[in-house]
Amino acid sequence: MKTPRPTSFDVAERAGVSQSTVSRALRNSPGVNAETRARVAAAARELGYVVDRHASSLRLKSSETLALVTVCRPGEDRSAINPFYFALLGSIAAATSARGFNLLVSFQESAANFRADFVASGLADAMIVIGTTSNRAAWDYFAAAQATGLGFVCWGSPGDPFHWMRSDNGTGGGLAADHLVASGRRRIAFVGPQRSPQRQFDERREGFTAALAAHGIPPILVEPPAAADRHAQGVAAAHALLAAHPDVDAIFAASDMLALGVLQGLKEAGRRVPQDIALIGFDGIRAGNMADPALTTIEPDLDAAGEALVAMALEDDDFTHSGTRIPVRLAVRGTA
Amino acid sequence: MKTPRPTSFDVAERAGVSQSTVSRALRNSPGVNAETRARVAAAARELGYVVDRHASSLRLKSSETLALVTVCRPGEDRSAINPFYFALLGSIAAATSARGFNLLVSFQESAANFRADFVASGLADAMIVIGTTSNRAAWDYFAAAQATGLGFVCWGSPGDPFHWMRSDNGTGGGLAADHLVASGRRRIAFVGPQRSPQRQFDERREGFTAALAAHGIPPILVEPPAAADRHAQGVAAAHALLAAHPDVDAIFAASDMLALGVLQGLKEAGRRVPQDIALIGFDGIRAGNMADPALTTIEPDLDAAGEALVAMALEDDDFTHSGTRIPVRLAVRGTA
DNA sequence: CTGAAAGCGCTTACAG
DNA sequence: CTGAAAGCGCTTACAG
Numbered sequence: 001m002k003t004p005r006p007t008s009f010d011v012a013e014r015a016g017v018s019q020s021t022v023s024r025a026l027r028n029s030p031g032v033n034a035e036t037r038a039r040v041a042a043a044a045r046e047l048g049y050v051v052d053r054h055a056s057s058l059r060l061k062s063s064e065t066l067a068l069v070t071v072c073r074p075g076e077d078r079s080a081i082n083p084f085y086f087a088l089l090g091s092i093a094a095a096t097s098a099r100g101f102n103l104l105v106s107f108q109e110s111a112a113n114f115r116a117d118f119v120a121s122g123l124a125d126a127m128i129v130i131g132t133t134s135n136r137a138a139w140d141y142f143a144a145a146q147a148t149g150l151g152f153v154c155w156g157s158p159g160d161p162f163h164w165m166r167s168d169n170g171t172g173g174g175l176a177a178d179h180l181v182a183s184g185r186r187r188i189a190f191v192g193p194q195r196s197p198q199r200q201f202d203e204r205r206e207g208f209t210a211a212l213a214a215h216g217i218p219p220i221l222v223e224p225p226a227a228a229d230r231h232a233q234g235v236a237a238a239h240a241l242l243a244a245h246p247d248v249d250a251i252f253a254a255s256d257m258l259a260l261g262v263l264q265g266l267k268e269a270g271r272r273v274p275q276d277i278a279l280i281g282f283d284g285i286r287a288g289n290m291a292d293p294a295l296t297t298i299e300p301d302l303d304a305a306g307e308a309l310v311a312m313a314l315e316d317d318d319f320t321h322s323g324t325r326i327p328v329r330l331a332v333r334g335t336a
Numbered sequence: 337m338k339t340p341r342p343t344s345f346d347v348a349e350r351a352g353v354s355q356s357t358v359s360r361a362l363r364n365s366p367g368v369n370a371e372t373r374a375r376v377a378a379a380a381r382e383l384g385y386v387v388d389r390h391a392s393s394l395r396l397k398s399s400e401t402l403a404l405v406t407v408c409r410p411g412e413d414r415s416a417i418n419p420f421y422f423a424l425l426g427s428i429a430a431a432t433s434a435r436g437f438n439l440l441v442s443f444q445e446s447a448a449n450f451r452a453d454f455v456a457s458g459l460a461d462a463m464i465v466i467g468t469t470s471n472r473a474a475w476d477y478f479a480a481a482q483a484t485g486l487g488f489v490c491w492g493s494p495g496d497p498f499h500w501m502r503s504d505n506g507t508g509g510g511l512a513a514d515h516l517v518a519s520g521r522r523r524i525a526f527v528g529p530q531r532s533p534q535r536q537f538d539e540r541r542e543g544f545t546a547a548l549a550a551h552g553i554p555p556i557l558v559e560p561p562a563a564a565d566r567h568a569q570g571v572a573a574a575h576a577l578l579a580a581h582p583d584v585d586a587i588f589a590a591s592d593m594l595a596l597g598v599l600q601g602l603k604e605a606g607r608r609v610p611q612d613i614a615l616i617g618f619d620g621i622r623a624g625n626m627a628d629p630a631l632t633t634i635e636p637d638l639d640a641a642g643e644a645l646v647a648m649a650l651e652d653d654d655f656t657h658s659g660t661r662i663p664v665r666l667a668v669r670g671t672a
Numbered sequence: 673c674t675g676a677a678a679g680c681g682c683t684t685a686c687a688g
Numbered sequence: 689c690t691g692a693a694a695g696c697g698c699t700t701a702c703a704g
Contacts, residue, residue, distance in 0.1 A: 077637075102459065104439065
């Protein structure tokens with residue numbers, strides 16, 4: 001596994017040129033004779049030579065690498081991470097790779113593995129932080145890191161001091177409300193955190209209630225009971241809602257995981273979806289599409305989200321795009 | 337964003353020692369006076385100094401980084417990647433981080449972004465390749481890369497020349513068969529690729545049919561029709577199976593995504609699950625748990641898989657653990 | 673226990 | 689267009 005790797009000096013010797021010429025030829029610097037360049041390329045190929053990225057990065061003071069931190073729930077199994085974040089990770093990876101950059105990922109959940117030194121150590125040129133906003137300790141840690149001068153970009157809305165980007169939540173909430181009202185629903189509930197530090201849930205609720213108000217409908221607001229994860233919270237919330245408002249005929253859940261839990265709760269209670277109760281989620285996760293019926297949802301443009309996050313992290317030194325909204329659309333499927 | 341970072345010389349000056357002493361103190365080298373060490377640590381903290389990983393890696397010839405490549409289906413949206421691979425990615429990340437290593441991830445799908453030079457460039461110390469075995473071009477590329485001397489570890493069974501690790505598929509197939517027979521099923525089908533290069537599907541089928549044979553039951557074998565993804569293949573396979581064998585009373589699908597598609601197809605055809613037809617999948621993806629009814633499945637121990645893959649990639653220079661089987665268990669939920 | 677110095681493998685200003 | 693040389697920021701053998 002450990003044959004000493006060839007260096008640019010080995011390539012130089014084989015090509016019969018100096019080491020500096022090898023470097024120039026391989027970096028496509030201007031002013032290298034075409035024939036020389038070809039000879040160097042051939043020698044490099046024959047030797048299986050690849051530029052040492054550490055030496056190169058050290059010299060250039062840039063690593064062409066982006067660090068992506070995903071904040072997890074403490075104790076959460078890695079395979080249980082909200083699939084929305086995995087999907088966002090995928091779109092960030094695509095945007096990173098399109099720029100020829102590498103992506104360093106890190107899942108963090110507690111003081112035992114909090115780390116924000118990717119940029120400080122030169123490992124990465126910029127950092128993006130995504131993941132659950134429910135992990136207070138993690139966000140306090142990153143707030144402290146930011147206070148020391150480290151700039152990074154967040155998805156969601158963990159708090160005011162951060163540079164962030166998030167879905168156009170208000171518009172999404174409005175789309176959900178309009179769709180439910182247009183399909184004849186009148187006793188409409190919002191299931192989602194009301195007193196959370198997570199601004200995006202407030203925005204979804206506010207956009208939703210504002211649109212309902214325009215139709216003269218006051219929403220039923222349901223705070224999901226505490227539970228192991230969003231799905232379990234949704235199940236419990238459905239039962240609580242039905243107990244307090246048996247005549248509810250539509251529900252907008254603040255996230256798909258919550259909505260999938262609500263769907264299960266409604267079925268357990270013998271309610272038919274969408275005949276008895278219509279249901280709309282938020283996020284567009286794939287599992288929603290495989291639910292029965294398939295979950296109608298507000299779907300952010302994930303490709304746009306990944307692209308915008310990476311662009312802001314890598315190219316927008318002053319974070320002038322902080323606060324940008326990612327467009328959402330209503331994806332009508334089976335539940336509403 | 338670009339204040340010049342402090343170096344070990346800056347720390348040395350502040351602590352009133354030489355640069356070499358700073359390096360030793362910070363690396364916890366033996367033979368550094370405790371008081372000196374403390375002074376250096378304090379100076380580093382005050383300056384916000386972090387060791388430059390490129391300089392360090394260049395000197396040490398080791399990057400403490402693992403590269404993880406996920407092979408995708410060409411044209412596939414990043415958010416549509418089989419969630420099993422995201423879950424595996426998560427468990428690999430956990431095992432990597434437990435060793436204090438960094439994880440570099442790369443999603444690859446076509447010649448436009450094939451890359452295997454993470455180790456050759458010094459960026460990573462080892463490489464793991466996971467993802468769909470259906471992308472022939474990708475695996476040909478990695479086979480060629482391996483032929484040039486690059487060693488890496490794969491999940492699944494893309495082909496014989498690779499060092500691999502995979503689920504105990506045969507045992508899993510047997511568990512599925514025994515469970516179906518024990519619950520009284522007799523007209524039992526296997527839905528999964530029969531003529532694929534993907535050994536793990538063969539193994540699941542073989543373990544399944546062998547166990548069925550012990551009960552004197554011949555299986556109905558169904559090759560899923562070509563479709564956009566496994567889920568769509570499952571839907572189509574269910575319809576094809578019902579057309580050919582209307583009296584089928586149990587199905588074992590080669591993967592959860594396939595099973596979820598089968599479940600949808602069965603519902604479309606008006607069959608009740610599990611009353612009319614029992615269904616078992618393979619993989620233990622989270623979406624299966626949220627299906628209605630929740631999908632009974634064969635679940636590999638993902639934590640063990642991540643740990644074993646990372647250990648083999650990082651610590652097993654001769655790949656002596658190639659061929660290791662990850663244990664699986666039957667997770668009985670709603671569909672069987 | 674500590675310091676001066678070499679060297680890891682590059683990139684590029686400088687000189688020709 | 690090409691080469692000799694400096695220097696990126698570390699780690700560690702060598703000397704004291």
